[in-house]
Structures are given as structure tokens and as C-alpha cells.
Amino acid sequence: MSNPLARLGDTGLYILEDLGWMTNFFFQSVLGIFKRPFRFSELLRQINFIGSGSIVVIFFTALSTGMVLGLQGYYSLNRFGADGFLGSAVSLSIIMELGPVLTALMVAGRAGSAMSAELGIMRISEQIDALQCMAVDPYRYLITPKFLAALISIPLLTALFDVVGIFGGYLAGVSMMGVSPGAYYEGMRSSVTNHDIWLGVVKSFVFAGLVVWICCGRGFFVQQIRGAGFGAESVSRMTTQAVVLSSISVLVFDYLLTAVLL
Amino acid sequence: MSESAIEFVNICKSFKRKDGSLQHVLNNISFTIPAGKTTVIAGGSGQGKSVTLKLVLRLLDADSGSILVDGEDITAIRGRKLNQLRTRFGVLFQSSALFDSLTVFENVAMPLRERTRKSEKEIHSQVIEMLAQFDLAGHELKYPAQLSGGMKKRVGLARAMMLTPSIMLFDEPTTGLDPVMTGEIYHLFARTQQQYGFTSVIVSHDIPKVFNLADHVILLNHGGVDAFDSPESIQWSEKAEIQEFVKTTMGEIYQSRNVETGTL
């Protein structure tokens, strides 16, 4: 296989195959919602892990992001005497872009990597084979609760991010730099529309799906992915790949969704 | 010969190598595993023993040929039928494959919780009883990481037998265990098999010892297969590589029988 054209074709075919596995993985996980018994306690456990466990991280990320935006915005706007727009600048950029994107990235790094490693280890230690031998559907048992938990938690975390981020902007702009509180609040109220909020909500759902799909899928298929290697090394590589791929796809989809829905 | 539990008919299985060429692991093999007996599958490392078990469980698919389980062709079944097939088997994986985030109790209870509609109370008493049989009483709340290798094997065995399977598949049940524990595990196999009367298939490298249990032996070698009605009949084979195998491993068998008869 020294012919570069053949190698290109081979890689192309492999990527299609990989996409096929991932697509099937997605549908099987969704189908798992309708299969019995539903693992309600596992769903709660995953919400606790993905959601509650990320609150502190999201809080500090949002606070510092909001404060940086407040300061930056103040210095830029103040030059044109437009401090009054600080509230709208901070809130719009957080609600439409930074909230959904940064939340998804933080969750991918924290919970996505953990899910990927967990499934990868279960795969290489034959635990997933053992599940199948007991005639237990591994999608329903392992993946579906994670999918649902992410779809519930990530939008809520995004909402938390938005609130804390806007408050951070207020701290920096109003409390530290002396912008009038009424102007900050009024700027936000008059410029943020329902459509902007919906855009943020739609993004956070899409990103949640992307993160959990890619992270779980990379771990689940750790043995058949080309170039993953074997054993513990394959799990570590796939965990890294899961975080990188899901982060990149969050950024790409952020652009696409903004372009289509704005 | 008695009825067959598992039958391989002209099975071929190959894997793609990295360079695109094919590695033929099983080359048109046919053999029968009799019901209600103990069959040992032996053969050097990488000869396809684990692949054979995975084919039976449909964790892998054969390239051609068919596999019959209790007379039914399972090579192409899917969905619910595949699940029904799998519940007929109890599987002890080489690595035990315990769910490492669940306790011993939860591991053993899992088949009941997932596959039956029994109440928690019934499940509890059944699991406790099974654990006691395997000498695991008092370890219910430990996690697999807190168990010794032999204990893990026993938990795996208890879990595999929870749904009273008709066929047990053991993949290298004693690899990595000390001789005392190995003897203990084989003792356990003999006892439980007598008690439940299932068909058991044991993959093992543990040649002289495991032959004490065997009613039937299958040797896998370079994609081919040789089946024997008893471990002793192996030495009458005329094939050169089997003669070689006899010389290196069976020489010890009678010796080891004398030592083992006390414990088995």
C-alpha cells in the first residue's frame, strides 16, 4: 500500500466506516430510551456526576469570563463614551456564544473524558462483552443514561453560566469601574431578545449531544478504531481523541448554528 | 456418542492484518461438543481458542460455515433470538470481566435484576445462597479491586451460573493462579457440574491438570482441529505435531493424576 492514491482511498473508506459505527451508536443509544428496564437511578447518578459535579467549575469559569468581558468591554466602550452598552455587550456575547461553548468545553474536559475512559476500560476488560453475554443491551444499560443526563445537565449548566457570567460583568463594570447599574441592566434588557436566548438554548442541546456522543463512542469502540493501539494506551489515546474531537466539533457546530440560525 | 450441545460445521474465521492480508485463524474446522459432558479445548497461544468461544456467543461472526447450538443454527440470528441464545450460556471470561464499579453482591445479582422480574427480596436470598456455595460469604460488599484473583474467578463463576445456564464456557479459568488455587477451582468445576449437570467447555493451557476433568478433548492447531473422545486417546494419534504435543505435555499427565486424585 505504497501508492499514495490507494492510501488516500483507504483512509477515506475507513473514515466512512468509522462514521457508520458512530451513527449506529447514536441511534442505538436513542432507542435505548424505549427499552425496559429503564435505569432511573443510574440516570440520577449521571446527572449528579455531569451536572452537580460541574457546578463549581462552571461557576468559576463563568465568573472570570464575565469579569474579563466587563473590564475589556468597559475599556473599549469607554473610549467612545459608550459605557451604556456594556450590559448589552456582555450579556449578548455570553448568552449567544460564550455560555453554551465554554460550558460544553468544560464538560467535555471534565465529564466527557471520564465517560470515554470508563467505557474504554469496560471494553478492554471484556466487561461490555460480559454484558452482551448476559443478554443485557449495553446501549440501554451504559450509554442511554449518560446521553439523557448530558441533555438535561448541560443546558442547565449553560443557564448557570449565563447568570454568573452576566453577574461577573456587572461586578467588573459596575462595582469596580463605576458604570451605572441602571444602564447595565437596561442595556441588557433592551437588547437581548427571545430569539437570542433560544439560539443559546438550541446550541447548548446540540453541544450536549455532540459531547456525549463523541466521548462515549470513542470509548465504546476503543478496540476497533484504527491507530488506537492496544490496552491501557488505547484507552488513553481515545480519551484524548474524544476530548479533542468533541471540542473541535463544538466549535465547528457553533459557527454552523450561528450562521444558520442567527 | 451422546447428543451434541455445540456443533461447528466447516467454520472459517480470518482477521485482516495491518498490511491488508488475511490471517486464517480457523480454517474450515468441524467438531462436536457433546451435551452434559466436560470438553477441554487446548492448543498453543494464538491458535484461536478464545475466538472459538466468541464465535459460539456471537461476539464475533464467522466468515463461512455454521454453528449449531442444541441443533439450532445460530450463525445469523439477531435481536431477541440472539438474546435468548445468550441466556442459555454461562460465561466465565479469562479476566473474570467483573463490573468493577459494582460490588460482589451487585455483580452476582445483575443477571437476575436485568433478565428476570424477581423481587429484590428473592434476588437477595438467591444471591446470598449462591455466594455461600462459592465460599464468598462475608465478601458481598467488596469491590472487584479488593478481591484476590481466585476470589474474582469464583465471583465470575457465581455470576455465570445465576440464571442456571445449560452450557458453561470457561476461558482460561486458572491462568495466573497458584497450583493450590488451580486445584481448588477445578474441584469447584467438578462439583458444580455434577450438581447442575450442564455442558461445560473449558479453554485451558493447564494441560496435564485440566485433563483430569475432561471427557472430551479438542486440540486447535494452525487453523485445524483434532477431536478426541478422551484425554488418554490423544497419545495414540499418529500426527507428528500431536506426538510432539504428547511428548511435551502428556508425559506429566499420569504423574499429575497420581498427585491429583486425592484432591479431585
Ligand SMILES: Nc1ncnc2c1ncn2[C@@H]1O[C@H](COP(=O)(O)OP(=O)(O)OP(=O)(O)O)[C@@H](O)[C@H]1O
Ligand atoms: N479481534 C481480533 N482482531 C484481530 N485479530 C484477532 C482478534 N482476536 C483474535 N485475533 C487473532 O486470532 C488469533 C487467535 O486468537 P485467540 O485469542 O483465539 O487465541 P487463543 O488461542 O485464545 O490464545 P491464548 O491461549 O493465548 O489466549 C491470534 O493470532 C490473534 O492475533
Ligand SMILES: [Mg+2]
Ligand atoms: Mg485466549
